[in-house]
Amino acid sequence: MEQHELDKLFDQQAAGYDAQWARMAPIRESLHFLLETVFADLPEDARLLCVGAGTGAEIAHLAKRFPRWRFLALDPAPAMVAACRERAEREGFADRCEFHAGLLETLPDTGAFDGATCFLVSQFILDPAERTAFFAAIGRRLRKGGMLAWADLAWDTNAPDYPDMLRLWMRTMSGAGLDDEAIERMRGNYARDVAILPPERVAALVADAGFEAPLRFHQAGMIHGWCATKRVRSPTR
Template sequence: MQQHELDALFDQHAPGYDAQWARMAPIRESLHFLLETVFADLPADARLLCVGAGTGAEIAHLARRFPRWRFLALDPAPAMIEQCRARAARDGFADRCEFHAGLLDTLPHAEAFDGATCFLVSQFLLDPAERTALFAAIARRLRPGGMLAWADLAWDTTAGDYPAMLRLWMQAMSGAGLDDDALARIRGNYARDVAILPPDAVAALVASAGFDAPLRFHQAGMIHGWCARRR
């Protein structure tokens, strides 16, 4: 799937995105809970770059937990950024946020960030070189020693347990209100439009983009979360 097709898809689903995935909230919440510890040693007035911010779920969580942090929400889908902006206004932290609809390379150069998030974004880059380039671009935006936390779908799709894991994951998502047609589309998308790599391969790819050896701090089903410091 091309970038403009992804942007259009997320624009289309933005108004109902949170409601559609409400049943999967425990996975998101566990990731956010551990994220507090990953970022615990950042400055009290830290600046965070949120790549693929979507509707702003992780920003909202971190804004509540760290009341002096400032955020830049970046997403290529304008409708997602508008949902993020609305959440920030509704929850009272909009004055600590900047919003940018576009890709990372369209972001003006500014003060380096103390930390960054990139949740369920890089898996859509099928070309390993493009995926590495995304993380290298994030590294360039971080101060030396700045912390990146990211999550992606990951599994060894050649392993004997992958069919069983995929069935389990489809069953988990079916409880999120997805019908049989939607699940069939997701299976097709995974095979065609999502770069599902073994977890160690994802970590190695990010390390090659200018980060120290990543630490895998979270797993729930096929979603894995890592953190790594910029070298």
Template sequence: MNQDELKAVFDQQAPGYERQQQRLAPVHDGLYFQLQWILSGLPRSARILCVGLGAGAELSYLAGRFPGWSFTAVEPSEAMLSACRRRAETEGFASRCMFHEGYLESLPDVEPHDAATCFMVSQFMLDPEVRSRFFHAIAMRLRTDGILVSADLASEVGSIEYQALLRTWVTMLHAADVPPGALEKTHAAWTKDVAMLPPGEVKSIIERGGFDRPVQFYQAGFVHAWFARRLVQQDAG
């Protein structure tokens, strides 16, 4: 899928996205919980870049726990960003957010951020070089030792572990009432549209983007997450 097609998919998914994600809440809860502690040493007035934040789950989690922090929300899907803005207004933290409808490339020059989150976004970049450049673009928006926390689907497609996780994942999505062909359908969609790579490969893609030895701190099903500090030396990319 190219960027426009992906944007159209998320525009379409936006109305039901939060409700759909609720079903996976336990998978994400541990991720958010640790995110809070990974970033807890940042200054009281830290600036956080949230890239591809959809309806704003990670933003809401952090904004509720760190009342002095401000956020730059980067999201190409207009419908997703509107849902995120509504959530920020309802929960009372919209005044601490700068909403940018678009990509990192079009984000105006703003002060460097102390940290960035990027959850379930880079997995849609099928070309590893493009994916590395995406992480590099995030690195360039961070202060020199800024922290990236990134999460993506990851696995060695076709391995025994992959087959076993796929069965569990699809059963979980359908609340155990798995329709015929669901397993094959999910596998086919992921093979076509998701860069499902072994966790070690995702780690080196992040590293090549300009981050120091990413640490994998989380796995729940296919969801894997890493944190890493921006390398001091950065070239223009």
């Protein structure tokens, strides 16, 4: 799926996005809970870049936990940015946020952030080299030693257990039993539109983008979460 198609899709989903994925809230909340520890060493007045911020769920969680942090909510879908702004105003942390509708490349290419989040975004970049370049672009916007936390769908799709894992995952998302035809249709969607790679391969792409060896700190079904520190200097050969 092309970027403009994704943007249009998420624009259409923005109004009901949180309700649509309410069933997955326990996974999201566990990921956000662990973020508190992942980011525990950031400054008290840290500035965070949230790439693909969507409706602002992780910003809302972190804003309550860290009352002096500031955030830049970035999303290419204007309706998602509007929903994020509405949440921030409703929950009282809008004065600590900037809102930017656009791609990462539209932000200044300077290290202005202490940390960054990027949840369920890079999986839509099908080309591995482009995916590494995407993470490198995040890294350039982090200060030295800045921390990235991200999550993506990941699995070895060639492994013998993938069909069973896919079936379990589809049932988890839908809340109802799916027949073989529906599972096969979803498998096709994943193969065509989502870059589902083995977890170690995803981590390697980020390491190649200029980060220290990533730590996988979360897994729930097919969603895996990692964190990695921006590499201060290139490794010695």
